Each structure stands twice: as structure tokens, then as C-alpha cells.
Amino acid sequence: MNSSAVDIKQWIDGRSVTPYQWLILLLCFLIVTFDGLDAAIMGFIAPAVIQDWNISRTAFGPIMAAAMVGLAVGALVSGPYSDRFGRRRVLLLSVAAFGIFSALSAVASSPMELAALRFLTGLGLGAAMPNSTTLLSEYIPQRLRGLLITLMFMGFGLGSASGGFISAWMVPQLGWHAVLLLGGVLPLLLLPVLYFLLPESVDLMINRGFPRPRIMSVLRRMGGSFPDSVVFATTAAITQKTGNKVRRLFDPQYRGRTLSLWCTYFMGLVVIYLLTGWMPTLIKDAGVSLERAAIITAMFQFGGLLGIVLVGAAMDRFNPKAIIALAYISGALCIFALGFVEVGTTALGALVFAAGFCINGAQTGLNAFAPGQYPTDFRATGVSWMLGIGRTGGILASMSGGALLSLGLPMNVIFAVLGIPAVLAAISIMAGPKATPGQLNAQPGH
Template structure:
């Protein structure tokens, strides 16, 4: 056919998943894996590092918090740049920076240098995660998007968990410096493959009216037979604002943006409160340190499985309802924890179920957000949701110790812990109203015309 006009999203939605799309998924999975490894690595080396430098927990606190603040800054800053410069450029820059700076961390001489480096690494990590989500989502058919994005996000949990095994193997033989060296070298080895194999988003290129030959090259690897004469379009809303962030508050997106922020904030608040303070809470209740740690670890295991299952269901049911149900069930499971005795096996089951629902819902929200925003400002929408949500994580880490200091009973503590989960459920349900107001003409049919 000559002079074809192809709507990129609709064409991808009507194609079977190809090996090239699985390759993109694998590369994004590896980025997220190394992201998770680097985020968690400081927690694993902290005991050895503090002993080596003679630091107290209070003195080491700024090093731990600097990375979390950086994650929020990076997420907020990266989206608008990715919507102007491209997903691949920002993503590769972020991976390059956090890889190199992880190596530099191994040579830090004091906690002040390390805190500054962790802040910069956090900014790079915060820029990487939303752009992997955005780039991958723009190459996936809508029918499988939620499941495959949640599979990508399991890389974060696996990377975080791998840091523990890496530290346990390296520190006794080579010291804590070696863990930072390895966590920097591994993503550096991945970089050449990312430059060579990872494509720019075809939908982004079409929205920016890039040369048709560039778009055709990517889509032809997915079974297309296009040429430089093909006309590629994206049939999505165009919002007239100079700044990408301003587009998030256009009439059709304002309510949805605010509800996504509130949902993500509350979800991370619960998760970081639970992961950060549940071991202490259980230890204060009489459990051994080993038992408290193992029970809390079930939250992460449940979350990994929950993410995949929630994503699978989202592709078959209303995503808002699925995510809201998962948050509500997670809140209910947390409330029930207060009714179990600490030596009961039901406590472990409850923590596993809470992690399944809460982390499943949170990862599901990561898969949902890219489909809510159009290509023109999708990276901004996703990254700002993640950035605002990071403040929930920071807030949760800070208030946990304060709340525990009040000496409240376990049922009351679990009640307080469950309330944000119900708020998250209500907020994402409110998003349904905003979603119904939008129309996406490219979602339902393939537009290919020949003249």
C-alpha cells in the first residue's frame, strides 16, 4: 500500500506480541532490577559501614534519607524532560549516572560525601523508574499492558532482595566497599546493550513528527512493513500548555491527576510504615529478632506475587475497581493483624496477604498511570505520580518512630496503619469518574488508510 496513514497505538494494539517487544521488556526489567539493587544496597551495608567509620545510627541517618529525597526530586524533574527530549535519552542518562556514582560511593571518605553522592544517585534512580514504565507501556498492546508492566516491576523486588545475598557473600571477604563496586559495575555492563538495542518510543516519535523512517524501523521489527513514505500519527488529545506539568491540570485530567497522587502517596505511606517499622513493632511485642524479620519478609514475597496477579486481572476487568479492591483488602488484612496473637501462624498468613494486596495494588497503579495520560505528557504524568508518592514514603519513614513512641496497643497501631489503605481505595475509585470523562479515539480501532 502506498501513502499509508497508520495510528501507532492502534496498530500496536492489533498486533501479536513479538520477540522484539519481549526484548524491550527484558531490558526494562534489568534496569528496574539494578534500580532496586541500588536503592536497597545502603541498608545491607549500613552495619559494616557504621562500624568501620565509628558512626551512630543518628549520624548515619542523613545518608539513608538522602537517597529517598533524591528519588522524589528525580521523578519530579525527569518527566517533563522525557516528554521534550525523548524517553530513551533521559533513561540512558539516568542509568549512566547512577551506575558511575555507585562506583564513586565505594571511595567516599566520610558520611558527608556519601550523603551527597546518595542524593545524586537517588535523583538518577528517580528519573529511571518512571521512564522505563512509560517507554515499555508505549510498546505494549493494551490487552496485555498491565500484566507485562507489573512483571517488569517485579525486577525491583528481586533486585532489592538480591542485594542481601550479594552483601552476605562479599562483605565477609572484601568489605562493604565491594558491594558498592559490584552494584555499579553491573549496570555499566548493561549500558552498551541499552544504547544498541533499546528503541525510542514509536508513539513519542510520531507525536513529535519525527522522520517516518525512524518510526518504520522500530515498527518493522514488530512485524510491520512500512517505508519512509508511511504517515504515522497518534490520535490523542493535545493540551495547549507550554509546560508539561501544567497539562496534568487540564480540565479532563485535573481530578484524575490529584486522585492518582493521593492514591500513590497513601499506598507508599502504608508500605514504608509496614516494611520499616513492623519488625520493631513485633520485636517490642515479644518476638525474637529473627522471627520478626522473617515475618516481615513475607510482606515483600506476597507483594511480588500480588503484583503479577493484580496486573493479570486488570487486563480483564475495570482497572480502577481492581486496584481499589486490592487496597481495601490490604487495609482489611492489616486491621486483622491486630486480632492475631504474635505467636500465631495466622500472623504470618496475614502479613503475606497484606503484602499481596498492598504491593499488588501499588504496582498495579504503576501499570495504570501510563494509560491514563496521552503521549504528549505521559512521562510527566507518570513521573509526577511517582515523585509525589515518594513523599508518602518519606513521611511514613519519619512518623513510624513517633507513633510507636506513644505506646499504643497493637490493635490500635494496626488500625492506624490500615486507614491510609482505605483512603487509597476511595481515591482510585474517584478516578473512575475522571476516566469516564476522557475519550481516546485511538484505543478502539486500527487506522490504516491507503491512497
């Protein structure tokens, strides 16, 4: 490369993180925080809705699953559009969508109406997470990618966990409708902030030939100063092929990693949504109050906050695949142990915290690992399709959880069943292509 050309990816990797990059991290953090709150709401208010409308847990399953279907569809559709039209535009639309439809869910008058509105909410939720991940990954140095992306995903755990405490307070005081309304108002308040402060991906702008002044505006905010003669490039992140983005995921050099990511994410979400979606009901049925059941379940997400940071930091230092697999296996052991402690005790809360530490740490680590497995021109497609296909695991968990609880199985058997997908997730990630310490942006094929 001659002296008048600058590879932006290498430029970002060779510099310290600037205040502007921290701002991008904060904005993405807030997006996934409200995403997490909205995604987890139904699990926390499920007992109240079931009681209010006098429906069975099995009948509530489609309501729980509706958002999961929307999440899957939103992720699958948004990736190719993001690679074509930009991360920023898709993110703004997604935040507006899940804010509006969550607020409308608060006035639903029947199970069918609530299911329809939760599906539409899910469309926005499904588009927000993969595009936040992709945008942030393109603005941070490779050496810190695991830590900073997992820091962003702490927002999802924080939002999900907050849902438990918010529900424990709001449902008895204001009813379950108020929780859904809050889940809609918060992202709508964030929307104008995102409109004025959130940038487009600089990689994508260069790749798509955006006007130079717009590119320079972003680079100056990161401390860049370049003469007019400089040509910007992203050669380390662009492939020369064109064509259908989804088909590119199955090119020979990407097929193995694609299938590995899909299977791992699927199994991880089966565990997460079975636990967070149905544990409040399971614990309440064992004689614990709804408020305490919500708080115990929230410990899963709070454990994840710590696990997310430590797993992400470990991935930057050691083999990221091995770290993710170890976390899934450890989580499976914690879940299995849940069946052997008394419901409502401190020991149960501690084990739920430990399970959340491991499973959420592994799942979020996978989100940090995935962007580096694909080049820029179809990176959002790769990440969003991993999330979209994986969301079918959440759908399966949401639909089957009520039926599993209705079988009347002992708790130790139920938790033993819940631990199996975590073991399968560990096997799936290790079955993919090899990875080395710090290889969170491997730029495959270059």
C-alpha cells in the same frame, strides 16, 4: 483517515506481541529490577550501619530519607525532559547515575557523606521508573497493558526482595559496604546492553518528526512492512495544545485524575517504605537475628511478585480502579493483623507475604493504570509527577519511621497506624474519574 496513513497506536493494538516487544519488556524489567534493589538496600543494611557508626535510629532517618528526596526530584525533573528529548536518552542517563552513585556510596566515611551520595543515587532511581513505564506502555497493545506493565514491575519486587537475601549473606561476610557496591556495579553492567538494544518510543518519534528511516527501523523489528507512500500518525495519542507540560496536568479534563493519582501513590508509598525500611529494625529489636529479620521483610516483596501479576491481569478484565482499591483494603487488614502474631514465627512471615501481595499489587497496578490517563505528548510528565509527588510519602515514612519506633508503642498499635494510609489510598483512587474494564489507555479528551 485515508488509505495512505497508518495510526501506529491502532496498528500496535491490533497485532500480537512480537519478540522485539518482549525484548523491550525484558530491558525495562532489568532496569526496574536494579532500581528496586538499589531503592531497598538501605532498609536491609540499616541495622548494620547503625551499629557500625554507633548512631541512633532517629539519626539514621535522614540517610534513609536522602534517597527518597532524590527519587522525588529525579521523577519530577525527568518527565518533562523525557517528553521533550525522548524516553531512551533519559533512561540511559538515569541508569548511569544510580549505578555510579550507589557504587560511590560504598566508600562513604560519614553519615553526612552517605546521605549526600544516596540523594544523588535517588536522582537516577527516580528518573528510571516512570520512563520505563511510559516507554513500555507505548510499545504494547492496550488489551494487555495491565498484565505486561505489572510483569515489568515484578522486577522491582524481585530486586527489592533480593536485597534482603543478598544483605543477609553479604553483611556478615563482607560488610554493608559490599551490598552498596553490588547495587552500583549491576546497573553499570547493564548500561551498554541498553545503549545498543533499547529503542526510542515510536509514538514520540512520530510525534516529534524523527527521520523516517529511524522510525522504519523500529517498525520492521516489530514485523511492520510499509511502502514509502505511507504516512504515520499517532492521532489517538496526541493533543493539539502546546505549552508547559506540568500545567497540562491541571487542565479541566485531567485535574481530577491527577489529584487522585497523586494522593493514592503518596499513601501507598507511606505504607511500603515504613514496612520495608523499618521492619528489619523493628523485628530485630524484638529479639530476632538480623539475618532472619531481613528474610521476613523480604517476604513482603516476594508476596508482591504474585500480587503484581494477578492484580494486573484482573485490571485487564474488571474495573481497574475497583481492583486497586480492593487490594489496598485487603493489604490494610493484613498489616493490622501483623500486630497480633508472635514475632519471628511462620505466621508473621505469612502475613508479611500477604500484605506484600496486596499492597505491592495495588501500587504496581496504579503504575499500569497511570500512563493511559494522559496523552503521549505529556504522558511521561503525568507518570513522573505522580511518582515524584508520591515519593514525598516515602520521604515522610523514611523520616518518621525511626521516631515512631522510638516511642516504645506496642507492636499492635504500630501496625494499626501503618494500615491507615492503605485505607486512605483506596479512598483516593475511588475518588478519581470513572474507569471501565480494560481502560488502561483511555486516551482522555479524544
